[in-house]
Amino acid sequence: MSAVVYLGIDVGGTGIKAAIVDERGNILRHAETPTGASEGAARVLERIRRLGRGLIEQAGAQVVACGVGAPGRIDHRRGHVIFGSGNLPGWTGVDLRAELHRAFGLPVLVDNDANAAALGEAWVGAARGASDFLLVTLGTGVGGALTVNGRLWRGARYGAGEVGHMALYPGGEPCPCGGVGCAERYVSAKALTRRANEELGSGKPFRGIREVISAVEQASGPRRAAALRGVERWTADLALFLLNLQMAFDPQMIVVGGGIVNLGYWWDRMVQAASQACRARSTSIRLKRAQLGPDAGVVGAARLAMLYRPGYSPAAGGSARSTSPS
Numbered sequence: 001m002s003a004v005v006y007l008g009i010d011v012g013g014t015g016i017k018a019a020i021v022d023e024r025g026n027i028l029r030h031a032e033t034p035t036g037a038s039e040g041a042a043r044v045l046e047r048i049r050r051l052g053r054g055l056i057e058q059a060g061a062q063v064v065a066c067g068v069g070a071p072g073r074i075d076h077r078r079g080h081v082i083f084g085s086g087n088l089p090g091w092t093g094v095d096l097r098a099e100l101h102r103a104f105g106l107p108v109l110v111d112n113d114a115n116a117a118a119l120g121e122a123w124v125g126a127a128r129g130a131s132d133f134l135l136v137t138l139g140t141g142v143g144g145a146l147t148v149n150g151r152l153w154r155g156a157r158y159g160a161g162e163v164g165h166m167a168l169y170p171g172g173e174p175c176p177c178g179g180v181g182c183a184e185r186y187v188s189a190k191a192l193t194r195r196a197n198e199e200l201g202s203g204k205p206f207r208g209i210r211e212v213i214s215a216v217e218q219a220s221g222p223r224r225a226a227a228l229r230g231v232e233r234w235t236a237d238l239a240l241f242l243l244n245l246q247m248a249f250d251p252q253m254i255v256v257g258g259g260i261v262n263l264g265y266w267w268d269r270m271v272q273a274a275s276q277a278c279r280a281r282s283t284s285i286r287l288k289r290a291q292l293g294p295d296a297g298v299v300g301a302a303r304l305a306m307l308y309r310p311g312y313s314p315a316a317g318g319s320a321r322s323t324s325p326s
């Protein structure tokens with residue numbers, strides 16, 4: 001076992017995950033709890049504290065720092081939430097670093113959840129060796145992170161990579177962010193279930209992406225037809241979305257994450273559709289499935305903690321230079 005380990009925490013709209021991770025990216029211990037987002041930020045924070053404390057007690061090695069990936073626009077230098085995600089009510093303005101530093105007695109580094117996942121994939125996942133790549137995660141929402149010259153590109157207002165709120169359909173469906181027609185409403189994993197249920201009309205609704213995909217692969221009759229149409233519409237929207245990102249950034253690769261990428265047959269079709277659309281514009285696209293699966297967030301958060309540099313003082317607020325992991 002490593003002499004020193006890191007605590008990585010991934011705060012999602014549905015679940016909070018935490019892990020003790022060693023210096024090579026191995027998860028030594030893992031814990032998870034539902035977010036209970038609708039109960040408000042204070043309750044969510046309490047769950048994060050409890051989960052983290054439990055793992056620190058069981059770590060069996062010195063935990064030297066904690067990294068946190070959380071949704072929304074995050075000031076990674078100060079460790080607080082500038083603008084919360086629509087999936088986590090009351091999250092705006094939460095000083096995550098101060099709250100968790102108090103709870104754990106460790107240096108705490110905070111970043112956007114997709115940024116953390118990108119750090120994980122770049123460290124021990126699909127983007128190993130890539131200096132310029134885009135990570136897109138398809139979950140309850142759609143997250144994105146951009147890495148340029150081997151460093152995260154966070155943008156002038158910490159908003160870079162918020163690709164889920166690019167408009168895909170002008171005048172389209174309203175989004176919790178306040179916009180309309182956001183990509184997230186059409187290409188998230190949640191959107192796939194909604195699409196399939198729209199196609200189904202009446203009958204017992206699909207309860208999640210697993211049910212939709214397995215209906216295409218195993219069901220018959222109207223249920224299968226509805227699931228198939230739902231997947232096709234969703235896949236076409238996703239291909240269009242990825243084409244737009246390719247045209248904007250021309251990265252070495254786009255890594256696509258979220259539990260859905262390992263489910264079923266749609267991936268190859270989507271890659272084909274996106275490749276065709278790119279060829280028509282005289283360019284090409286390289287799409288890769290994320291490799292760390294649901295662990296990308298916690299592993300990347302631990303990486304964020306590992307990149308913490310001596311001289312950083314959580315209490316004093318830290319300086320830009322000492323708290324800017326790449």
Ligand SMILES: [Zn+2]
Pocket residue numbers: 164165175176177178179180182184
């Ligand atoms: Zn939006």
